[in-house]
Amino acid sequence: MAYRWKNDLTAADVTPYDAFLNRRQLIAGAAAGLGLGAIAAGQAHATADARALEPNTWEEITSYNNFYEFGTDKGDPARYAHEMTTDPWSIEIDGMVDNPGTYDFKDIMSSMTIEQRIYRLRCVERWAMVIPWNGFELADLLNMVGVQESAKYVAFETLARPSEMRGLRYNVIDWPYVEGLRLDEAMHPLTIMATGLYDKPMPNQNGAPLRLVVPWKYGYKSIKSVVRITLTDKEPPTAWGKYSSNEYGFYSNVNPNVDHPRWSQAYEQRVGGGLLARRTPTLMFNGYEKEVASLYEGMDLVKYH
Ligand SMILES: Nc1nc2c(c(=O)[nH]1)N[C@H]1C(S)=C(S)[C@@H](COP(=O)(O)O)O[C@H]1N2
Numbered sequence: 258m259a260y261r262w263k264n265d266l267t268a269a270d271v272t273p274y275d276a277f278l279n280r281r282q283l284i285a286g287a288a289a290g291l292g293l294g295a296i297a298a299g300q301a302h303a304t305a306d307a308r309a310l311e312p313n314t315w316e317e318i319t320s321y322n323n324f325y326e327f328g329t330d331k332g333d334p335a336r337y338a339h340e341m342t343t344d345p346w347s348i349e350i351d352g353m354v355d356n357p358g359t360y361d362f363k364d365i366m367s368s369m370t371i372e373q374r375i376y377r378l379r380c381v382e383r384w385a386m387v388i389p390w391n392g393f394e395l396a397d398l399l400n401m402v403g404v405q406e407s408a409k410y411v412a413f414e415t416l417a418r419p420s421e422m423r424g425l426r427y428n429v430i431d432w433p434y435v436e437g438l439r440l441d442e443a444m445h446p447l448t449i450m451a452t453g454l455y456d457k458p459m460p461n462q463n464g465a466p467l468r469l470v471v472p473w474k475y476g477y478k479s480i481k482s483v484v485r486i487t488l489t490d491k492e493p494p495t496a497w498g499k500y501s502s503n504e505y506g507f508y509s510n511v512n513p514n515v516d517h518p519r520w521s522q523a524y525e526q527r528v529g530g531g532l533l534a535r536r537t538p539t540l541m542f543n544g545y546e547k548e549v550a551s552l553y554e555g556m557d558l559v560k561y562h
């Protein structure tokens with residue numbers, strides 16, 4: 258990639274104290290406006306941005322998780338994921354690539370540019386967070402191994418080690434957990450392999466040592482603890498798509514206008530306390546419409562949900 262992606266949620270915009278103060282004032286201003294029963298459209302929009310920019314705490318991000326390999330309770334990953342060995346770790350990269358092989362995680366880390374990306378995460382279950390990830394662009398890794406002309410999709414696979422993953426005793430979904438992206442989605446500069454959060458190595462419950470993050474799609478696309486990446490010309494099967502294809506489509510773009518068959522997706526709820534925890538409208542492509550809408554131009558987003 259010739260350039261580095263800079264969006265509205267980089268550390269530079271979020272961390273400085275004056276920016277923080279600014280957001281606080283926006284929130285306070287909006288709250289006052291609410292009391293008077295009058296929020297200008299612009300002010301309401303600023304409030305939504307202020308809410309979106311406030312990262313969740315380390316505690317929230319590492320104690321409320323979905324990682325079914327360790328159980329289906331939100332607290333199970335924090336309780337049991339420490340049983341997973343993450344060192345050594347290697348990733349098999351195969352299929353339609355020039356340099357297939359087994360790549361050591363440490364070698365990958367030393368050849369990639371690690372940056373901080375503060376992204377919204379929206380689970381299909383309607384809870385949402387803002388997470389300061391560290392990681393590298395998936396495109397950089399794919400360019401390193403050399404994607405062949407014939408490749409159209411990227412398939413991903415999670416570790417499946419029954420001795421260290423107690424959730425594998427239950428056939429909730431087919432193990433290993435698998436996911437997939439279209440090649441242009443995988444190459445998009447917003448798509449990262451995350452290797453840490455809050456500038457610390459990735460906690461096991463969040464998908465150590467590296468997991469995919471695709472911020473404009475429902476959280477289940479962001480597959481954890483990846484051991485295999487395959488370039489292919491066929492749309493790859495996905496763990497939740499195999500479970501129920503009409504509920505969990507291949508694309509799974511966050512979309513307030515396409516409901517889950519069993520619940521509305523018009524609203525979401527931030528994990529975490531106080532004023533920020535209120536129900537708020539779901540954002541198209543999770544707030545990344547400007548960056549990714551062109552990937553889906555002319556596509557029927559209901560049919561290809
Ligand atoms: N291997 C694997 N990856 C997974 C999951 C899982 O159960 N197994 N859950 C997904 C879901 S549903 C969500 S919402 C996110 C949650 O990521 P977090 O726990 O880091 O917030 O991880 C996704 N990746």
Ligand SMILES: [Mo]
Binds near residue numbers: 379381476477
């Ligand atoms: Mo999820």
